[in-house]
Amino acid sequence: GVSNYYNKLKLVLLEKQLPFREEVVYPWQRDTYWDDSPLGKIPFLRTEFGGLSESQVILEYLEDAYPRHPLLPADAFERARCRELMQHLELNGEWVARRLYKQAFFGGQVSAETQDEVRNRLPLGLRAVAARARFAPYALGDAFTAADCAAICHLMMIQLATQAVFGEDLVQQHLPEAVDYLAQMASRPSVARMLADREQALLAFQALGVPYDG
Secondary structure, eight states: OOOOHHHHHHHHHHHOOOOOOOOOOOOGGGGGGGTTTTOOOOEEETTTTTESSSSHHHHHHHHHHHOOOOOOOOSHHHHHHHHHHHHHHIIIIIIIGGGGGGHHHHOOOOOOOHHHHHHHHHHHHHHHHHHOOOOOTTTTTTOOHHHHHHHHHHHHHHHHHHHHHHHHHHHHHOTTTTHEEHHHHTHHHHHHHHHHHHHHHHHHHHHHHHOOOO
16 A cells, blocks of 8 residues: 555554455545545455544554454553554654655645745654654564554655655654664565555556645
8 A cells, every 4th residue: 555554554464463455445436435434534444343444543443353463562551652652653743744745756746835844843743753762673662563563654754755855864864763773674574565565556556647635
């Protein structure tokens, strides 16, 4: 999939060793999956009980329904820390950088005002991530967790987007320890598969020549 939220869940499924089937859908096909995703957002999960949308909801469901190979820490406070880091990665990092994607990946243009806003706000989010992440060797320390599934996908996109639009890597500038972390994680089997599949999906989407609407 192209979506980093989709790929976050793909890593969860692969790490939990759960069987799953992928289906290619596009935003303009929303009429075919309203029942699974009430706002027509991707990703969504079809289960024997019905559809689920929102990546964090799906992640929590998979943890509850399939407790083998857990990706959330057993300790209550550490679980909260894991969720906190994912929130910072998504709300204060990826959602800020997302405003660049139209220009970074899909041939559009982003206004100078938007670029300035991202350049000013994104370092704050990355500093929040730095305050909670360890990257030693994983996002929260010794064990691979759901925070890694989020960090790998979102930080990679922030790197690519800021390099494409600004000509500089804001992750390297404001979260330098994550650069080696991402390089190391790229060789993990689940991550290597996700990255290869993402590249093919992105090329296929770009070939359609459809304007990106965020």
